[in-house]
Amino acid sequence: MDLKRDPQDIYARWLGAGAWLAFALSLLALFLYAGGVLAPFVPLERLPQLWGLPVERFREQTGAPTDWDWIGYLRYGDYVGLAAVCLFAVLSLVCYLRVLPAFLRHGERLQAALVAAQIVVLLAAASHLIPGAR
Amino acid sequence: MPQSLGRNTITGMRLVLLAAAIVWASPAAAAGQSPVAWWVWPLALFAVTFALGVVAVLAGVGGGVLFVPIVGAFFPFHLDFVRGAGLLLALSGALAAAPALLANGLASLRLAMPAALVGSVTSIVGALIGLALPADILYTALGATILAIALVMWRSRRSDHPEVPANDPLGAALRLHGVYHDQATGRDVEWKVWRTPAALAAFAGVGVLAGMFGLGAGWANVPVFNLLMGAPLKLSVGSSGLLLSVVDSSAAWIYLHRGAVLPMLVAPSVIGIMLGARIGVRLLRIAPAAAVRGTVLALLAFAGGRALLKGLGVWA
Numbered sequence: 001m002d003l004k005r006d007p008q009d010i011y012a013r014w015l016g017a018g019a020w021l022a023f024a025l026s027l028l029a030l031f032l033y034a035g036g037v038l039a040p041f042v043p044l045e046r047l048p049q050l051w052g053l054p055v056e057r058f059r060e061q062t063g064a065p066t067d068w069d070w071i072g073y074l075r076y077g078d079y080v081g082l083a084a085v086c087l088f089a090v091l092s093l094v095c096y097l098r099v100l101p102a103f104l105r106h107g108e109r110l111q112a113a114l115v116a117a118q119i120v121v122l123l124a125a126a127s128h129l130i131p132g133a134r
Numbered sequence: 135m136p137q138s139l140g141r142n143t144i145t146g147m148r149l150v151l152l153a154a155a156i157v158w159a160s161p162a163a164a165a166g167q168s169p170v171a172w173w174v175w176p177l178a179l180f181a182v183t184f185a186l187g188v189v190a191v192l193a194g195v196g197g198g199v200l201f202v203p204i205v206g207a208f209f210p211f212h213l214d215f216v217r218g219a220g221l222l223l224a225l226s227g228a229l230a231a232a233p234a235l236l237a238n239g240l241a242s243l244r245l246a247m248p249a250a251l252v253g254s255v256t257s258i259v260g261a262l263i264g265l266a267l268p269a270d271i272l273y274t275a276l277g278a279t280i281l282a283i284a285l286v287m288w289r290s291r292r293s294d295h296p297e298v299p300a301n302d303p304l305g306a307a308l309r310l311h312g313v314y315h316d317q318a319t320g321r322d323v324e325w326k327v328w329r330t331p332a333a334l335a336a337f338a339g340v341g342v343l344a345g346m347f348g349l350g351a352g353w354a355n356v357p358v359f360n361l362l363m364g365a366p367l368k369l370s371v372g373s374s375g376l377l378l379s380v381v382d383s384s385a386a387w388i389y390l391h392r393g394a395v396l397p398m399l400v401a402p403s404v405i406g407i408m409l410g411a412r413i414g415v416r417l418l419r420i421a422p423a424a425a426v427r428g429t430v431l432a433l434l435a436f437a438g439g440r441a442l443l444k445g446l447g448v449w450a
Contacts, residue, residue: 007243008236008242008244009236009237011236011243012232012233012234012236012237013233013237015229015232015233015236015379016233016234016237018229019226019229019230019232019233022226022229023226023230023408026401026404026405027405029397029401030397030401030402030405033397033398033401034173034176034398034401044172044173044398045172047172047396047398048170048172048175048210051175051210051211051212051215051396051398051399052210052211052212053212054212054214054269055212055214055215055265055392055393055394058212058214058215058393059393064393065393066391066392066393067391068391078396078397078398081397081398081400081401082390082395082397084397084401085222085390085395085397085400086390088222088225088226088229088383088386089222089225089383089386089387089390090383091229091379091383092379092380092383093383096380099243108309110307110308110309111244111247111308111309114247114248114251114308115247117251118247118250118251118254118380121251121254121255121258121384122254122380122383122384122387125254125258125383125384125385125387125388126387128387128391130258130262130388
């Protein structure tokens, strides 16, 4: 059915489903984190002394990971919450990947090139390959 | 009766923001100590973002542009975390609205794509600059930017259906034209745009500001689409949300990788503003829009002035 669909309809459908999933998982993650079901990496009681610090000093004080290293901390409630937050940031990339073949099928090569370039930018940002980002 | 309900709601919103200001102004908070339990701040954040969600809808602005200056001014969180949360807040709001707008033709993927590509690259640059700058310079720049935004919002005029003689060559090549059905008038509206190169340059500048300060950028995207490119107002508003969802995604990764996104700040803010926006939509018919817009502009001016003076060391 997607063969005949306009790329905009495909984008809308995937974005709608993804956004719904991200919101539901964010609520679940907040419950697990703030409800104390999963222990946090940074104790909740310490947060008021830490969240006023610049991010570098916050990391020094807590030993919090950077880049994708937090994947190894998913047993902690705060990083389950972060994983849910990341879903919001990854949705556009997923939708662009989905509409690339649709633009090609419609013969819209310039639009497909734009989509491909956008995918490269989003992948570079997500993979932390941007020069100076580290 | 409905109008008094609207006025009462607005008064309630003002009281919530005032309460946050009082908590913020307490001596212990000013000293960076925590006289209250940890959960009080996320709860206050939820209450304030709920209020922001209501007034943002009523004033016709995105919640993201209100979040960073107001939470940055009245809460004890460092600006690094406030900007990270601001980006995610603007992103989640845009994601919630974009699918329906796309499906109804009130947002155009083809119109948003070139702007999103340019804005994504510059928003990443903006995020890197923002995370490298010292806090005082950042507060000064944020204050000046917010005051400028308030001025733009106050002075800007919008055009429902701007006259566009023809697509410019780049716009034609990118197929930046189409038709959408306006349910309010019951007719199909044909649209096309021009001045595409100038608009892309403008979107590049907006992307830098969005990434640097963690702001939603609807306040700038809509005038560029509507007044510069000549897109109909409804299409401009819808496409602005879609554009924002891509641009803010790019910048959000920079903040996420640096560790500048705290779920305890993001989650209550996102939930608060989403619930507030739902109430705002219901109040839209009965609330005094001019008064709300005036309140929002005053809030922005106050929060911008506060950030500017904080950055200059006048009001630490």
